[in-house]
Structure formats: C-alpha cells, structure tokens
Amino acid sequence: MAGDASRSGASVTSRALALLGAYDEDHRRLTLTELAGRAGLPLATAHRLVGELVEWGALARASDGRYVVGRRLWDIGLLAPLNAGLVEVASPYLHDLYGATLATVHLAVRDGAEVLYLDRLAGHASVPVVSTIGSRLPLHATGVGKVLLAHAPADVQAAVLSDLTRVTPYTVTQPGTLRRQLARTVREGWATTVEEMSLGACSVAVPIRRGPDVVAALGIVVPSLRNDRPRLVAALQVAAHGVGRAISGLPVTGTPA
Structure with a gap:
C-alpha cells in the first residue's frame, strides 16, 4: 500500500497526492481499483479525483484502460530551476556533440537509485537505444548511470550494489567488478558500457560538475x-x-535522494 488518504479530515489535495504517490518503479500502470487501494481511498473518491487528474494531464489513460503518469508532470518537473537551466544551457553542447559524431547523445541526472534522462538527440547509426526523454534506467547498466553512481553518496552505492539486476548477458552483476569500475571512473573521469543495457550498443560518459559537485552526466x-x-x-x-x-550561476534546488 503506497499510503492511506482515507482518514478523517484528509484534504482533496492530500488525496490527489496519494493517488500520484501510488506510482513507483514497480507500479507504472494501474487500474482504478489498484489506484484506490494503493492510495487508501474509496473507489468512488478515486474515480472522481482520477478523472480530474486525467483532465488536467497529471495522469493519462492507456489503451488497456489502466492509468499511467501524464506528460504534464514531467513538463512541470523540468521547470525546477536546476533542471530547466541545465537542459537549456546544455542544448547547444549536445547539438555540437551530435554534429561531430552523428551518434546518440544523452544528458542525464541521478534520481534516487536510477538515471533520469533529461535530453536526448538520436544518432544516425542503427544502434539500439532504449532511453527516451523522461525515462529512468538502472544506474549500473548505463554509461551516464555509472558516472552518476561513482559520485553518489555511499548509501546510494550500497543500495545499488546490493541489487544488480541483469539486463543483458553482458550487464555487470558482480559487486566487486562494479566497485572497481566506479573507482576507475572517479580516477579517470569517464565510464563505459559494452552491450550492458541493450545488445549492439556501447556507451561512454563523463560527469558535468557544478563547482566540486557532479550534478549530471553527458x-x-x-x-x-x-x-x-x-x-x-x-x-x-x-x-x-x-x-x-x-x-x-543557476539556483540550487537540492541534490537527488
């Protein structure tokens, strides 16, 4: 259960937020009944609020009748001072990289124990790329993710290293091997993957620093x-x-959890 918003006195806002909070990595598509249950709301209340959230764009109804997070939440998230400024100022550099390499270029940040893709330019080569703008992928299986994981707090590293899921036959799932790769990333300033997220695709990435802090990866x-x-x-x-x-010079809004 994601939360319990059915208690007496819960505001409309808290109930709507409980519905949005019902979504997580393992629950990306939910039926109305599942939404109501995970949010701790009566079905009738959930039905009314979900309709309003869909109308506003916070949720969207998929073709199978289940509900997914709407694009408008992503658009609003990009308005956070650091993310908005980062995407804007990085754009010409991404285009320069694309022009020089004709390869797929990524701008990403860490969002908890995942890598969140803020921007992407698709390359000319027929390389399988699973990322999209707004998507989240495992830190340990992507080039930008390894860069961000190498500079993440110790508790984040420990959490990721304790659950190294295999995405392809080449994904690094041995904690000792990944620890050595992360140490090399810190020492040498770059990280690579070889078919670890999708077969036929390799990646290389470097950190973007704001002063001494790594705030993103390219x-x-x-x-x-x-x-x-x-x-x-x-x-x-x-x-x-x-x-x-x-x-x-951009305003600081905090670091990812």
Missing part, C-alpha cells in the same frame, strides 16, 4: 568503442566543461 551511444573511445571522451569532456561553467 554520454554518447555508439556501435563500438574499440577505436574511437579516446576521441569521444575528449569531445565529451570539452562539452561537459562548457556546460558546467554555464550552470555555475
């Missing part, structure tokens, strides 16, 4: 890193340095 997805990794790392680092300088 990555590229390509078919192979065998010959081009040094060139790609150099291009990413130049771009990341430019983004870091540009966001130095």
Whole structure:
C-alpha cells in the first residue's frame, strides 16, 4: 500500500497526492481499483479525483484502460530551476556533440537509485537505444548511470550494489567488478558500457560538475568503442566543461535522494 488518504479530515489535495504517490518503479500502470487501494481511498473518491487528474494531464489513460503518469508532470518537473537551466544551457553542447559524431547523445541526472534522462538527440547509426526523454534506467547498466553512481553518496552505492539486476548477458552483476569500475571512473573521469543495457550498443560518459559537485552526466551511444573511445571522451569532456561553467550561476534546488 503506497499510503492511506482515507482518514478523517484528509484534504482533496492530500488525496490527489496519494493517488500520484501510488506510482513507483514497480507500479507504472494501474487500474482504478489498484489506484484506490494503493492510495487508501474509496473507489468512488478515486474515480472522481482520477478523472480530474486525467483532465488536467497529471495522469493519462492507456489503451488497456489502466492509468499511467501524464506528460504534464514531467513538463512541470523540468521547470525546477536546476533542471530547466541545465537542459537549456546544455542544448547547444549536445547539438555540437551530435554534429561531430552523428551518434546518440544523452544528458542525464541521478534520481534516487536510477538515471533520469533529461535530453536526448538520436544518432544516425542503427544502434539500439532504449532511453527516451523522461525515462529512468538502472544506474549500473548505463554509461551516464555509472558516472552518476561513482559520485553518489555511499548509501546510494550500497543500495545499488546490493541489487544488480541483469539486463543483458553482458550487464555487470558482480559487486566487486562494479566497485572497481566506479573507482576507475572517479580516477579517470569517464565510464563505459559494452552491450550492458541493450545488445549492439556501447556507451561512454563523463560527469558535468557544478563547482566540486557532479550534478549530471553527458554520454554518447555508439556501435563500438574499440577505436574511437579516446576521441569521444575528449569531445565529451570539452562539452561537459562548457556546460558546467554555464550552470555555475543557476539556483540550487537540492541534490537527488
């Protein structure tokens, strides 16, 4: 149960928030009955509020009749000062990287124990890329995710290392191996994956810093890193340095959990 908003005196706002709070990583598509149960609301109340949330755009009804989080919540989230400013100032650097490599380029931040993709430019090469703007993927299986995990607090690292799910046959699921990769990422300033998130796709990523803090990651997805990794790392680092300088004056809204 995600919460209990049925107690006496609960406001309309708290009940609506309870419905939104019913969603998590394992519950992305919910029926009305499931929403009511996880939010601790009577079915009739949930029905009325869900209708209003759909009309406003906070929820959307899928073709199978279940409800999913609406795009409007994502749009509002991007208005947070750091995220909004980050996407805006990073955009020309992403386009420069894309122009130089014709590869898929990612801008991402850490959201708890996942990597959240804020922006993406699709490359010309037919490389399987599973990320989309607004999607969340495992930190340990993506290049940008490894960069962000390497600079995450110890409790976040411990939580991720305790549950290394296998996405492909090449996903790193041995904690000791991943710890060594994270240490190398901190030491050398970049991280890579080789078919760890999707077969046929490799990635390389670097941190974006705001002063001493790593606030985001910049990555590229390509078919192979065998010959081009040094060139790609150099291009990413130049771009990341430019983004870091540009966001130095943005308001701070806190760091991800």
